[in-house]
Amino acid sequence: xxxxxxxxxxxxxxxxxxxxxxxxxxxxxxxxxxxxxxxxxxxxxxxxxxxxxxxxxxxxxxxxxxxxxxxxxxxxxxxxxxxxxxxxxxxxxxxxxxxxxxxxxxxxxxxxxxxxxxxxxxxxxxxxxxxxxxxxxxxxxxxxxxxxxxxxxxxxxxxxxxxxxxxxxxxxxxxxxxxxxxxxxxxxxxxxxxxxxxxxxxxxxxxxxxxxxxxxxxxxxxxxxxxxxxxxxxxxxxxxxxxxxxxxxxxxxxxxxxxxxxxxxxxxxxxxxxxxxxxxxxxxx
Ligand code: IP8
Numbered sequence: 001x002x003x004x005x006x007x008x009x010x011x012x013x014x015x016x017x018x019x020x021x022x023x024x025x026x027x028x029x030x031x032x033x034x035x036x037x038x039x040x041x042x043x044x045x046x047x048x049x050x051x052x053x054x055x056x057x058x059x060x061x062x063x064x065x066x067x068x069x070x071x072x073x074x075x076x077x078x079x080x081x082x083x084x085x086x087x088x089x090x091x092x093x094x095x096x097x098x099x100x101x102x103x104x105x106x107x108x109x110x111x112x113x114x115x116x117x118x119x120x121x122x123x124x125x126x127x128x129x130x131x132x133x134x135x136x137x138x139x140x141x142x143x144x145x146x147x148x149x150x151x152x153x154x155x156x157x158x159x160x161x162x163x164x165x166x167x168x169x170x171x172x173x174x175x176x177x178x179x180x181x182x183x184x185x186x187x188x189x190x191x192x193x194x195x196x197x198x199x200x201x202x203x204x205x206x207x208x209x210x211x212x213x214x215x216x217x218x219x220x221x222x223x224x225x226x227x228x229x230x231x232x233x234x235x236x237x238x239x240x241x242x243x244x245x246x247x248x249x250x251x252x253x254x255x256x257x258x259x260x261x262x263x264x265x266x267x268x269x270x271x272x273x274x275x276x277x278x279x280x281x282x283x284x285x
Contacts, residue, residue: 030067030184031195038112039074059269066121067147068156068159080101128161161237190255215280228241244282259280
């Protein structure tokens with residue numbers, strides 16, 4: 001009985017706080033800081049603190065709810081690829097690496113939280129496995145309540161790419177993009193913004209092809225036409241086309257879905273102000 005009373009008081013308290021503090025403002029935006037922007041993807045566990053802090057400052061221009069997702073970069077992909085963690089359990093020797101990658105992505109997460117808090121964004125961590133269950137590398141259950149409760153308290157939930165328990169593979173890799181997709185599906189944000197290390201989506205790899213052109217508006221047909229080259233950098237969360245398929249699905253669930261260059265100062269802030277920075281807009285359908 002006493003316990004129930006406490007619960008009721010908690011709920012009432014939560015309600016009053018969320019009513020008093022509710023941020024209507026600009027609505028909800030979900031933003032991904034790509035792992036290749038906030039880390040040096042070629043050097044194990046090298047954080048790009050200056051870039052992350054600048055992006056956090058730009059993000060603070062948003063006058064509404066924020067959910068941030070960040071990639072793992074060199075805090076996740078290098079060891080995950082070396083030990084084939086994306087293939088699930090193969091042998092005992094992988095388990096130490098699961099623990100190391102989990103530790104490393106949490107270290108990155110703490111550094112991102114610090115950057116956000118220093119920019120006056122009240123960031124709190126929500127690891128993917130706290131909100132979702134996985135089977136065969138896909139989500140079988142996603143509960144957005146934890147995210148919503150944090151936002152009702154005017155906190156900004158931050159989730160990230162991680163190694164997660166998996167019902168069939170024992171463990172698998174959950175990418176930040178997968179979390180973006182689930183969040184968009186359940187929370188229907190005003191905008192979903194991907195901060196990448198290039199200006200947007202190109203007709204072919206701009207690092208290898210001088211005639212690669214930026215696609216300003218991307219639909220399903222344009223995705224089919226993209227010429228894909230083998231990436232030389234470690235990335236265990238799939239092909240560019242697979243990622244673009246996810247973005248098409250995200251575009252179905254928000255007013256605006258864009259990919260922009262997080263390495264160029266001002267682009268994120270400009271997108272948040274509803275201006276039109278150089279970027280690729282992903283169209284629904
Ligand atoms: O960087 C990958 O997430 P992503 C997560 O968003 C790990 O693709 C642990 C490699």
